[in-house]
Amino acid sequence: MRWRLLCSGGLGALAGAMLLASPAWAQVTLAENGPYDEDVHYTVWWYGDEPWITINQPSDPELGPYDFECYVKQGEEVMPANIAGISAGQFLQGDVELMVRSSDLQHRLEGAANVKRLDVERQNVHLTLKEFVIAVRLGTPLYPDTYVYAIDGPFWALASDSNLHVHYLTGDFTLVALYADIEVTEAVTHNANVEIQNFVMGQPHNLTIAGSLAGDLTLGDPGYYG
Helix, strand or coil, rough: CEEECCCCCCCCHHHHHHHHHCCCEEEEEEECCCCCCCCCCCEEEEEEEEEEEEEEECCCCCCCCCCEEEEEEECCCEECCCCEEEEEEEECEEEEEEECCCCCCCCCCEECCCCCEECECCCCCCEEEEEECCCEECCCCCEEEEEEEEEEECCECCEEEEEEEEEEEEEEEEEEEEECEEEEECCCCCCEEEEEEEEEEEEECCCEEEEECCCCECCCCCCCCC
C-alpha cells in the first residue's frame, strides 16, 4: 500500500493557512489488496497525486487477479482518486488478470475516479479485466485506443474517452454515456449484459459486437444523461 499527503496550496498558501487554522491535508492511497508485492510484481511511479502502475509479472491463477484501488481521504470523507495509468513492464509476458474495485463498499462504490490509460494488452501479454468499477472515465482523448483481451466480470464507468477494443465479453458491461467506439471483435457467443444508458452524446459513436450476444442489450435515451 502506498499513500501520499497533499495540500492544495504552495508554501505561501500553507504558511498563511497555518496562521489561521490547521491545513486540510488530503491523503491519497493506492492499495493492492491481493497477494502481489510492490517493486516485485508491480512498480508505482507518482505524477503529483496520481499513481502510474507498471505490471512486471503475470498474475498467478492460484493467487488471483491484481486488485487495485485508489482513493483520497480528507477528514472523515473518502472518495475515489485518479490512477494516471496501468501499463505492461518491458519484460512482461503472459496473462494478467486485473481488478480496479473498492474494498470498502460502505464508504465508496468505485475503485478509482479516472483510469487515464490502460496499456497492458500486447503481443505477448493478454489482459483480462475481472472487475473494473470506476467513478468517471476510462482513457482520455490523448490516448485514442484501449485494448483488452477479455472483460470477464462487472465493468462500470461513467464513460470511455478512448475507443475500447475487446476480444471476449462476459458479465455486465455498463456505461452511462458513450463518448468513444466500443468494439467486441471475436465472432463467438458473448455471455454478457451490455447497457449504455445514454447511447449518443454530442456525436454518434459505434457499438460493434461480432458474433452473438447471449445477454441483454440496453441502449438508453440520448437525452437521459447530460
